[in-house]
Amino acid sequence: MKPLTIEKTTSPAGEIVLGDCGGALCVCAWAEEAEAVARKVARLIGAPLEFGSTALTRQAVGELDEYFRRERREFTVPLRLCGTDFQCAAWSAMQQIPYGATASYADEARLMGHPSAFRAVGNANGANPLVIFVPCHRIVAADGSIGGYSAGLDKKRFLLGIERVEALFP
Numbered sequence: 061m062k063p064l065t066i067e068k069t070t071s072p073a074g075e076i077v078l079g080d081c082g083g084a085l086c087v088c089a090w091a092e093e094a095e096a097v098a099r100k101v102a103r104l105i106g107a108p109l110e111f112g113s114t115a116l117t118r119q120a121v122g123e124l125d126e127y128f129r130r131e132r133r134e135f136t137v138p139l140r141l142c143g144t145d146f147q148c149a150a151w152s153a154m155q156q157i158p159y160g161a162t163a164s165y166a167d168e169a170r171l172m173g174h175p176s177a178f179r180a181v182g183n184a185n186g187a188n189p190l191v192i193f194v195p196c197h198r199i200v201a202a203d204g205s206i207g208g209y210s211a212g213l214d215k216k217r218f219l220l221g222i223e224r225v226e227a228l229f230p
Contacts, residue, residue, distance in 0.1 A: 063110035064102045067117040073218045080116040084140035088190045090211040097189045104142045133159035150184035157198045160223045164202045186210045
């Protein structure tokens with residue numbers, strides 16, 4: 061059984077923890093949430109946790125650095141979505157929202173084919189173990205206000221600012 065290898069890195073918005081599950085990124089979490097996220101993913105995939113660096117986590121660090129410098133709009137790191145079927149469907153729908161754009165929870169629910177499930181979508185988004193790579197920061201309230209973000213609105217505003225989504229700023 062391959063371990064879930066996690067590596068810490070810094071970003072302009074704070075420390076991030078990345079996790080490699082046998083050649084696919086399965087964790088990208090802000091440091092404040094990282095331990096809980098990594099343990100949950102490790103339990104889901106039945107893998108022991110290990111600290112270290114892999115070629116994949118180094119690639120992810122490089123792509124994040126480019127993203128924060130506004131030099132990358134799409135990621136190429138292979139991802140492994142680890143959650144319930146509904147959560148994975150919600151996270152897949154979020155990946156359809158392009159850089160610099162936003163969508164509402166209701167829009168995301170419609171993308172999934174579950175138009176009335178916007179509250180469940182919000183819960184799934186809050187459990188996203190691959191922040192930035194699965195762009196939950198691009199989901200906003202139906203009225204266009206910034207909505208919530210599990211790591212705090214400052215980080216969400218920062219990420220939207222990277223992507224120049226300025227309509228959401230006061």
